[in-house]
Amino acid sequence: MDGVGKEGEGKEKREEKVKDISLKDLSRKQEEFAKARDWEQYHTPRNLLLAMVGEVGELSEIFQWRGEVLKGLPNWEETDKEHLGEELSDVLLYLIRLADICGIDLGEAANKKIVKNAIKYPLPKGV
Numbered sequence: 001m002d003g004v005g006k007e008g009e010g011k012e013k014r015e016e017k018v019k020d021i022s023l024k025d026l027s028r029k030q031e032e033f034a035k036a037r038d039w040e041q042y043h044t045p046r047n048l049l050l051a052m053v054g055e056v057g058e059l060s061e062i063f064q065w066r067g068e069v070l071k072g073l074p075n076w077e078e079t080d081k082e083h084l085g086e087e088l089s090d091v092l093l094y095l096i097r098l099a100d101i102c103g104i105d106l107g108e109a110a111n112k113k114i115v116k117n118a119i120k121y122p123l124p125k126g127v
């Protein structure tokens with residue numbers, strides 16, 4: 001995808017503005033990240049699942065003890081919002097990598113699941 005950089009020789013593009021990015025783009029970036037560090041050996045299904053669950057725990061900590069949180073997080077500090085974005089990303093990146101390593105096309109699977117959900121939970125009559 002245009003605007004999505006690869007890791008270059010020793011130099012990483014740390015932040016890039018991308019208009020839109022697909023699950024496949026993220027999956028490719030994760031693969032490159034692991035390959036470049038020789039970490040593919042550690043990216044096994046079980047390890048990735050445990051890593052993801054760990055990140056879900058970190059995500060939960062952000063909400064812990066705050067009481068109810070309003071949509072859009074109007075009262076949150078920018079640094080807290082940034083932290084939330086990071087933890088959400090960690091969960092997503094491990095999930096994408098887990099799907100990839102398991103040979104699951106996550107975009108396709110999720111799309112199929114949405115269709116299945118709509119059949120299981122039909123619209124109320126008159127809507």
Ligand SMILES: Nc1ccn([C@H]2C[C@H](O)[C@@H](COP(=O)(O)OP(=O)(O)OP(=O)(O)O)O2)c(=O)n1
Pocket residue numbers: 033039042058089090093094
């Ligand atoms: N073996 C690894 C280690 C890290 N990562 C990537 C995926 C996550 O996006 C992020 C996780 O990095 P950390 O384990 O350092 O976790 P945090 O970023 O949450 O740091 P901390 O736990 O110190 O807050 O790095 C990865 O793909 N494979």
